[in-house]
Amino acid sequence: MSDFYALLGVTREATEVEIKKSYRKLAMEYHPDRNSAPESEARFKEITEAYEVLRDPQKRAAYDRYGRAGVGAGGGGFGFHQVDLTEALNIFMRDFGGMGGFESIFGGGRSRQDARRGQDVRVTVKLSLAEVATGVKKTVKLKSVDRCSSCSGSGAKPGTKPATCSACGGSGEVRRAARSMFGQFVSVSPCPTCAGEGTVISQPCEVCRGEGRVRADKSVTVEIPAGVSTNNYLTLRGQGAAGSRNGPNGDLLVMLDIRQDDRFERHGDDLIFDLSLSFSQAALGGEFAVPTPYGEEKIKLPAGTQPETTLRLKQRGLPVLGQNAKGDLLIRVHIWTPERITDEQEQLFRELAKLEGEAPKRSPGFWSKLKEALGA
Ligand SMILES: [Zn+2]
């Protein structure tokens, strides 16, 4: 699979305007209504998918950092998905549909559906790092709109039916034939009498006043995959607001808010834990308890463990989104020096000082070794 930037023929530094411009040009070339070559449809989907990610600063940042895994594209089975042709066409229409007479090129059929589509609903789910580590099911409560049960969403008073619009004969479109120097052409626009719906309601439903939908609280269970970050979000198709008069539902967009866990520093899928040891612990070595997102674990440190030693616990970091892999947990050792000591401790330290001898002069390689250990 090619890089999204390469697909759109732009550089990684391209501005939003450049991305939009380049996508529009390519979309005009490969739009299935204009290009009947068999591979154009797949190409149109690909460039639209790339465009949909790169036009959105949040998704673009996630893509820049984690590639397709970061935006869920090309992965599968965890709530994200690749765009299908209908979506690709809708995305194109959404951003370019109103420009330069495309409406008449592509026909009015889709816009008629879109007018009744319910709104997308956005909800934020808070997650702990432990939940990110395992993945979690969350139930979210939403104030939304649902199909009116009294009229089954039609908007017509129970016992009555919406009537076919007499102005357009139910097609929702009005066609006008006009002549030009090139011959006759037909222009198509939504029917003004029925707003493109093809039907008119003479007796509206009293519960929803003809809207076909009513306010409702609902709860939706969201399955959040392991390894997500704040840049990710989930799209639940059709779980947003109900459309008017049985129009399609909007989507539910689940934004993720991951609470800071003070024990760890997160670097993508890797975690860092700072372990403080007293001088005697470092000198003697031994077993020490360290937290991991999956519970406490014991690590062994040799006698004479040096400050800023870094240990890598493989596969104890966070899961890699959409893959059967995990990052690592890095344990960074720090030596703690007590700020205050008791008389007894002082006496012991003085005894020790007599016995321990002199610290070695630092060898020239000391700082570079230290940097290496820190991964700098
Ligand atoms: Zn109703």
Ligand SMILES: [Zn+2]
């Ligand atoms: Zn009409």
